[in-house]
Amino acid sequence: MKTPATPSKPPVAAFELRxxxxxxxxxxxxxxxxxxxxxxxxxxxQYRIEVIDLLKTPxxxxxxxxxxxxxxxxxxxxxxxxxxxxxSNEESVLVGLDVQPVQP
Amino acid sequence: MKRKAKPAAPAQTLPKTLTGIxxxxxxxxxxLPQGRPTLVCGGAGCGKTMLALEFLIRGAMKYGEPGVxxxxxxxxxxxAANVRSLGFDLDKLVAQKKIVLDHVHIERSExxxxxxxxxxxxxxxxxxxxxxxxxxxxxxxxxxALFAGLPNHSILRAELRRxxxxxxxRGVTAVITGxxxxxxxTRYGLEEYVADCVIIxxxxxxxxxxxxxxxxxxYRGTTHGMNEYPFLISAHGISVLPITSLRLDHEAxxxxxxxxxxxxxxxxxxxGVFRGSSVLISGTPGTGKSSIAAKFVEAACQRGERALxxxxxxSAAQIVRNMRSIGIDLDKHVQRGLLxxxxxxxxxxxxxxxxxxxxxxxxxxxxxxxxxxxxSNLSFETNESAVKPTLMRLIDFLKQRQITAFFTSLxxxxxxxxxPEDSQIGVSSLxxxxxxxxxxxxxxxxxxxxxxxxxxxxxxxxxxxEFLLSDAGIDLVDVYVGAAGVLTGSTREMQEAQELAASTLxxxxxxxxxxxxxxxxxxxxxxxxxLQAESDAEGAEVNFVIAQERLQEKDALQNSxxxxxxxxxKGGSRPTRKNS
Numbered sequence: 001m002k003t004p005a006t007p008s009k010p011p012v013a014a015f016e017l018r019x020x021x022x023x024x025x026x027x028x029x030x031x032x033x034x035x036x037x038x039x040x041x042x043x044x045x046q047y048r049i050e051v052i053d054l055l056k057t058p059x060x061x062x063x064x065x066x067x068x069x070x071x072x073x074x075x076x077x078x079x080x081x082x083x084x085x086x087x088s089n090e091e092s093v094l095v096g097l098d099v100q101p102v103q104p
Numbered sequence: 105m106k107r108k109a110k111p112a113a114p115a116q117t118l119p120k121t122l123t124g125i126x127x128x129x130x131x132x133x134x135x136l137p138q139g140r141p142t143l144v145c146g147g148a149g150c151g152k153t154m155l156a157l158e159f160l161i162r163g164a165m166k167y168g169e170p171g172v173x174x175x176x177x178x179x180x181x182x183x184a185a186n187v188r189s190l191g192f193d194l195d196k197l198v199a200q201k202k203i204v205l206d207h208v209h210i211e212r213s214e215x216x217x218x219x220x221x222x223x224x225x226x227x228x229x230x231x232x233x234x235x236x237x238x239x240x241x242x243x244x245x246x247x248x249a250l251f252a253g254l255p256n257h258s259i260l261r262a263e264l265r266r267x268x269x270x271x272x273x274r275g276v277t278a279v280i281t282g283x284x285x286x287x288x289x290t291r292y293g294l295e296e297y298v299a300d301c302v303i304i305x306x307x308x309x310x311x312x313x314x315x316x317x318x319x320x321x322x323y324r325g326t327t328h329g330m331n332e333y334p335f336l337i338s339a340h341g342i343s344v345l346p347i348t349s350l351r352l353d354h355e356a357x358x359x360x361x362x363x364x365x366x367x368x369x370x371x372x373x374x375x376g377v378f379r380g381s382s383v384l385i386s387g388t389p390g391t392g393k394s395s396i397a398a399k400f401v402e403a404a405c406q407r408g409e410r411a412l413x414x415x416x417x418x419s420a421a422q423i424v425r426n427m428r429s430i431g432i433d434l435d436k437h438v439q440r441g442l443l444x445x446x447x448x449x450x451x452x453x454x455x456x457x458x459x460x461x462x463x464x465x466x467x468x469x470x471x472x473x474x475x476x477x478x479x480s481n482l483s484f485e486t487n488e489s490a491v492k493p494t495l496m497r498l499i500d501f502l503k504q505r506q507i508t509a510f511f512t513s514l515x516x517x518x519x520x521x522x523x524p525e526d527s528q529i530g531v532s533s534l535x536x537x538x539x540x541x542x543x544x545x546x547x548x549x550x551x552x553x554x555x556x557x558x559x560x561x562x563x564x565x566x567x568x569x570e571f572l573l574s575d576a577g578i579d580l581v582d583v584y585v586g587a588a589g590v591l592t593g594s595t596r597e598m599q600e601a602q603e604l605a606a607s608t609l610x611x612x613x614x615x616x617x618x619x620x621x622x623x624x625x626x627x628x629x630x631x632x633x634x635l636q637a638e639s640d641a642e643g644a645e646v647n648f649v650i651a652q653e654r655l656q657e658k659d660a661l662q663n664s665x666x667x668x669x670x671x672x673x674k675g676g677s678r679p680t681r682k683n684s
Contacts, residue, residue: 022224030219054225058232065209066225068254081214084254088219096216 124162127344146305171241176249210253364403367580387541551592
């Protein structure tokens with residue numbers, strides 16, 4: 001279980017994200033890469049990402065009702081939201097996370 | 105849709121896993137295919153989940169095979185509550201690590217889809233659950249719920265195919281439930297993926313009676329019962345009624361039981377009916393069916409056996425009161441605990457529930473005699489085809505326990521116009537003995553007649569008997585059969601009196617005729633005597649005349665001699681004349 005927290009504002013992250021993957025597949029790598037990119041652009045300094053590999057901790061799958069992998073769970077702020085897929089579509093990830101896109 | 109079945113080696117039998125569900129293992133000849141998925145589909149409320157869960161629970165309890173249930177619709181607590189009504193303690197099994205429940209909850213509104221994904225999460229969860237208790241059985245309860253939760257069906261279908269493959273590789277015997285579709289077996293075509301065994305459940309309401317039906321649509325590589333089988337969900341779980349696959353192998357006791365009516369026993373070869381046989385009494389209203397049934401029950405109680413009476417017309421108290429009027433005291437036996445009367449309205453519940461009730465009551469009370477009064481009420485007199493399987497099941501069940509069954513049946517439109525034999529064609533073939541009661545109306549009187557229509561395995565009377573109900577009980581008398589037809593009641597008595605009078609009269613007539621004859625004979629004899637006397641007299645006369653004539657002739661000769669002598673001059677004395 002690796003927890004690459006972002007450098008900015010470690011005490012309280014507004015967005016607590018959890019990414020469930022199953023092993024080191026191309027999809028999980030792509031999902032993590034996409035997520036990091038999107039967060040850096042739109043949620044810089046307000047997020048924390050936790051990656052859970054279900055192959056290592058299968059018992060965690062039931063807790064968040066995980067079926068599909070990769071699944072991104074927005075644990076905070078409430079309510080819980082889930083995004084399944086490799087997060088390749090930035091727009092729908094932002095919609096799913098309920099985040100106002102930062103205009104470049 | 106169906107993949108081509110590989111030619112199965114006939115000698116090799118497919119390994120099967122017993123479900124433990126009553127009747128289902130008989131139909132499938134040994135259970136579900138071992139290590140393979142089975143699809144159970146049907147409409148809402150037809151018992152899919154119950155069947156799947158019972159498979160799991162029986163496996164855990166009876167066969168030592170732990171199981172995993174993955175529910176997509178109900179939560180673990182809901183499920184436990186549901187099966188508690190069947191007498192299963194799911195929580196306990198979970199605590200004993202014999203069963204793992206995993207509720208998969210998918211809320212469409214919580215999901216957002218972006219890009220590629222697969223269902224490894226589900227596989228991992230399931231795999232983890234299987235590994236945690238070493239499960240041999242898996243239930244996926246309505247996996248089709250995923251179709252509503254996950255928008256990308258092409259991914260889902262590919263993943264389901266992979267899932268079933270994966271289940272096979274894991275070697276678990278799986279039951280997958282699916283919703284019945286309009287045109288296909290399941291709404292989302294799950295049968296495409298589960299090709300080994302497909303069971304269809306149905307729930308039909310006909311004539312306001314609901315019946316649950318089960319059918320094995322396909323079972324690759326093995327034979328199985330093809331028909332639709334009614335099944336019940338009772339307090340003891342699911343019970344499938346394998347009517348046609350049931351082996352007719354119950355024993356045939358030779359012991360005979362009295363029906364309680366001595367003359368009726370006499371008609372049945374003098375000994376009554378066989379133990380464990382089924383007896384049908386049919387007749388039009390008011391012919392005394394219930395009374396015979398009550399008598400039969402009473403006879404059993406008097407032998408010290410237990411009897412069970414299912415009444416669908418009268419309450420228990422009413423039966424006791426009414427039967428007392430014909431000298432049958434049922435209350436005594438109820439008090440002694442030998443007799444139980446179960447009264448209920450047929451409309452109270454469906455046919456299958458009635459059967460379940462009977463089943464439970466028989467199992468609990470263990471009677472040696474069961475009477476059902478009447479069975480015709482259960483079918484509302486409309487649909488015999490519905491009551492027949494139920495009855496067949498009931499009869500088979502009773503026969504296997506060597507319980508003698510007595511059924512009454514109301515025939516409709518009876519009387520003398522239509523033949524009452526026609527009205528019970530459906531159920532009569534199940535019966536070993538069939539007694540027919542009829543009302544015959546003559547000269548403003550209704551009289552009951554009884555005859556034995558059939559009695560398997562015993563010589564029986566072909567006679568119609570008059571059936572009498574009085575406060576002294578039930579009796580049968582010979583009817584009058586004569587030139588005027590079959591007569592009963594007062595007509596019979598009248599006819600018998602007439603017969604007697606006529607025969608007395610005839611007797612007197614004969615005597616008179618004999619006397620006349622004797623008189624005539626005497627007269628003739630007298631006449632003969634007279635004629636004889638006459639002829640004797642005539643004979644005497646003739647003799648006299650002859651004698652006279654001879655005398656005269658002699659005289660004449662004498663005279664002529666004398667004359668001659670006189671003429672010659674030798675005269676002597678004068679000739680004297682003899683007088684006769």
